[in-house]
Each structure stands twice: as C-alpha cells, then as structure tokens.
Amino acid sequence: MSISAFKIANKLITGAAAIEQLSAELTRLNVQNPLIVTDAILVQSGTVDLALAQLGGRRYGLFDQVEPEPEIAIVEACTRAYREGGHDGLIGVGGGSAIDIAKGVAAFAGHEGSLGELFGVDLVKRKGPPLIAIPTTAGTGSEVTNVAIFSDKQAQIKKGIVSDYLLPDVALVSPLMTLTCPRSVTAASGVDALVHAVEAYLSVNASPITDAIALGAIKLIVKALPKAYANPSSLQAREDMATASLMAGMAFGNAGVGAVHALAYP
Incomplete structure (x- = not known):
C-alpha cells in the first residue's frame, strides 16, 4: 500500500494586499533585524521598496548581489x-534565484561546517532562522518548495540542498510585486510554471492531491499568461499567474x- 506526503511553506x-502582512508576520516570527536578499535590478525598479515600506520601522540589511543561476x-x-x-x-x-539564496543562507547560517556538507538530501540538521519568501516573478514556485539549487x-x-528545513515560514504572494516584471521574463517564467505543472501531473509520484493542483495551475496559466503578456499592468492577470505559479x-x-x-x- 502506497503513501504520499504533502509539504509546502508553513503559511501562505x-x-x-498580501505584502501588507509583512510586518505582522515578522512580529509573529520575532524578527527584529531581517536581511533582505534580492538583486540590484529589483532595487532599481522600486519593487524592493514595496517590501521595505512594510517593515514596520525595523532596522534591516540589504544584500542585492543575487545573480541568475546563482553560484x-x-x-x-x-x-x-x-x-x-x-x-x-x-x-x-x-x-527563484533570490529565494534560493535566502534558503541556502537559512540552512548554512547555523551550520558549523562548510556549505558543501549540506549539498544532498536531508543533510541539514536543524531549522535555521525565520524565512519569508516574496516572489517577484510567476514561474519558479521556489516559495513553496524544499529545494535550493546553485551553480x-x-x-x-x-x-542542490534538499531538506524540509528549507521550506519558508511564510510565502507572501502578491501580484503587486510582479508588476515591474518585463514581458520577456513574464513569458519565460510563465512557461516555466506551465512545465512544472505538466511535469508534476505526469510524474510517477503524482497523487490525487498533486494532480488536482497541477491541472488547476495549467488551466489558470492557459487563461492568464497571454493576458499578463499583452497587458503587463493587469493586476487580475498578474494575480492569476502568481497563483498558478504557486x-x-x-x-x-x-x-x-x-x-x-x-x-x-x-
């Protein structure tokens, strides 16, 4: 008799208005001095400012050196x-790059050995510091997975580091955070999400639960991706794509x- 387990971020x-819950979630997690992990383009575009405005006056650090396919x-x-x-x-x-880096730091921050010792499956020994994931693209789904991939x-x-300890404490998924996403990235990340859903549906490890979610994602992407590409400022299309990617x-x-x-x- 087979069994299946289902794991996602602790809270979605x-x-x-999801981004407006950032300060409340930081309070709940007892975080007073967070490090924001992002890239320089998102800082320049003003997207990161939407998150900074919701810190509730906390001091913070900013690491904006994330690059695609992070090393x-x-x-x-x-x-x-x-x-x-x-x-x-x-x-x-x-x-996915910024969120994966944040996951990697969460795993490595309290580890006394080298980062290389954590690559593999279930090699992270304990839960790291609180982690909140805020996606700015609709594609990778990294905000709800237990994997971080590096080059x-x-x-x-x-x-890769694969561990349930990498699952974020909170995923804040707001379409407002994706409005500055260029058309090319909207298209590429949207197809990425579509492929993820198809892969999950065809997987030998699929379950009735994952099948239902994958099919729902596929239907939503087929409807919303052309609209998000044609009209990047459409909040409804952006929200549908953010939900589908999730x-x-x-x-x-x-x-x-x-x-x-x-x-x-x-």
Missing part, C-alpha cells in the same frame, strides 16, 4: 553578510519533476 498569504560563492557571501550584520531573519525578494561553475554542474510549485514540490528538468543543467 496571497492576494494584492555557490554568492550563498557564502550572503551568509557572511547575515552573520556580520547580526540579523535574526531572512526575506527573499525576487525570483558550481568550476565543476560545470548544479548542486500551485505549480506546490504540485511539483511534492510529485517531483521529469527528466526535462535536467535540461537546464550546464
């Missing part, structure tokens, strides 16, 4: 910033993915 808050060295640099700044929580603001350019491979992440984060996923590797 969705909708246009292991960025995790190590961000962890140094976390430790040296005396921070007590993490807020990942961005696409080892020397070895020309991607390495659902696709929930589906593949539990059913798994297919061989096509490895095509993104170096």
Whole structure:
C-alpha cells in the first residue's frame, strides 16, 4: 500500500494586499533585524521598496548581489553578510534565484561546517532562522518548495540542498510585486510554471492531491499568461499567474519533476 506526503511553506498569504502582512508576520516570527536578499535590478525598479515600506520601522540589511543561476560563492557571501550584520531573519525578494539564496543562507547560517556538507538530501540538521519568501516573478514556485539549487561553475554542474528545513515560514504572494516584471521574463517564467505543472501531473509520484493542483495551475496559466503578456499592468492577470505559479510549485514540490528538468543543467 502506497503513501504520499504533502509539504509546502508553513503559511501562505496571497492576494494584492498580501505584502501588507509583512510586518505582522515578522512580529509573529520575532524578527527584529531581517536581511533582505534580492538583486540590484529589483532595487532599481522600486519593487524592493514595496517590501521595505512594510517593515514596520525595523532596522534591516540589504544584500542585492543575487545573480541568475546563482553560484555557490554568492550563498557564502550572503551568509557572511547575515552573520556580520547580526540579523535574526531572512526575506527573499525576487525570483527563484533570490529565494534560493535566502534558503541556502537559512540552512548554512547555523551550520558549523562548510556549505558543501549540506549539498544532498536531508543533510541539514536543524531549522535555521525565520524565512519569508516574496516572489517577484510567476514561474519558479521556489516559495513553496524544499529545494535550493546553485551553480558550481568550476565543476560545470548544479548542486542542490534538499531538506524540509528549507521550506519558508511564510510565502507572501502578491501580484503587486510582479508588476515591474518585463514581458520577456513574464513569458519565460510563465512557461516555466506551465512545465512544472505538466511535469508534476505526469510524474510517477503524482497523487490525487498533486494532480488536482497541477491541472488547476495549467488551466489558470492557459487563461492568464497571454493576458499578463499583452497587458503587463493587469493586476487580475498578474494575480492569476502568481497563483498558478504557486500551485505549480506546490504540485511539483511534492510529485517531483521529469527528466526535462535536467535540461537546464550546464
């Protein structure tokens, strides 16, 4: 007799006003000095300012050196910033790269050994500092998965940390955070979410729960992605895509993915 488990972020808050719950969630998690993990483009676009405005007057640190397909060295640099700044929580603001870096820091911050010791499955020994994920693209679903992937350019491979301790404490999914997303990224990340949902539905580890969520994500993406691409300022289309990406992440984060996923590797 088979069994299946279902795991996602500890708490999901969705909708246009979701970002307004940031201060309340930081209070609930007893975070007074968070480190915000993001990239320079999101800082310049003003997207990060939407999160900063909801910190409730807290002091904070800003690490904006995240790059696409982030290298292991960025995790190590961000962890140094976390430790040296005396921070007590993490807020990942961005696409999958920023959120994965925040997850990596959450795993590594309290680890006494090297980061390399955490690559693999269930090698993180304890829960790290509180982590809030705020996606700014509708595609990766990283805000609800227990995986963080990084590039080892020397070895020309991607390495992952897989642990339920990486699941964010809170995922704040607001379409307002995706309004500055360029059309090209909207299209590419939307197709990414679609593929995630299809992979989950076709997975040998799929369950009735993941199937229902994956099918729901597919239907929503087919309806909303053309609208979000054609009219980037449409809050309804952006919200539908943010929801669909979240659902696709929930589906593949539990059913798994297919061989096509490895095509993104170096």
